[in-house]
Amino acid sequence: EAGVTQSPTHLIKTRGQQVTLRCSPISGHTSVYWYQQALGLGLQFLLWYDEGEERNRGNFPPRFSGRQFPNYSSELNVNALELEDSALYLCASSWDRPPRETQYFGPGTRLLVL
Amino acid sequence: DQQVKQNSPSLSVQEGRISILNCDYTNSMFDYFLWYKKYPAEGPTFLISISSIKDKNEDGRFTVFLNKSAKHLSLHIVPSQPGDSAVYFCAAWGGATNKLIFGTGTLLAVQP
Secondary structure, eight states: OOEEEOOEEEEEOOTTOOOEEEEHHHHHOEEEEEEEEEEEEEEEEEEETTTTHHHHHOSTTTTEEEOOOOOSSSEEEEEEEGGGOEEEEEEEEEHHHHHHHTOEEEEEEEEEEE | SSSOOOOSSSSEETTSEEEEEEEEEEOTOOOOOOOOOTTTTTTOOEEEETTTTTTTTTTTEEEEEETTTTEEEEESSSSSGGOOOEEEEEEEETTTOOOOEEOOOEEEEEEE
């Protein structure tokens, strides 16, 4: 069974640009979560999508947004990039919301903003 | 406001011995706890979880203990192996947070 996949693996952007990150969940999973892990910090919750709807978002500005498609894949968009957006962006999926189901993570997309 | 804390940034253990990783939380409404392992440049890998209605859960070499009165959980790895060397994150779900909250991680180094 294929795990969570993310693309691209790495990318470099400059301040003010926009970026789109992609995530494909494990087959059968309907919930997708996005996290940011900045250097030296833990995982910070960004967004949770389930059945195409945003269920919750973390303490991030509105320039962080996303969506979930009918096939349950998801995109994370970040507008007006800032230097502090440089981080590892992780996507996770689950069949349903915890605590009934555990979240399984993809390998992440490493974003560098110059 | 760090609701889930891992106060030890690093831990070094000899191969074959027990590794004990600790985690404290502040929100008494958390009802589900998980441990993840993370290697550099990879996503976290789920290890083991525990519901708040239990105080212990075991899976092979991994055991998680939950002390609700102390708002403390720990992960025991016995015996420790060099391949266990990684960053370990505890995480908690529940209450009104409606999200998984992670600790800052503990870097475990298992020495051969």
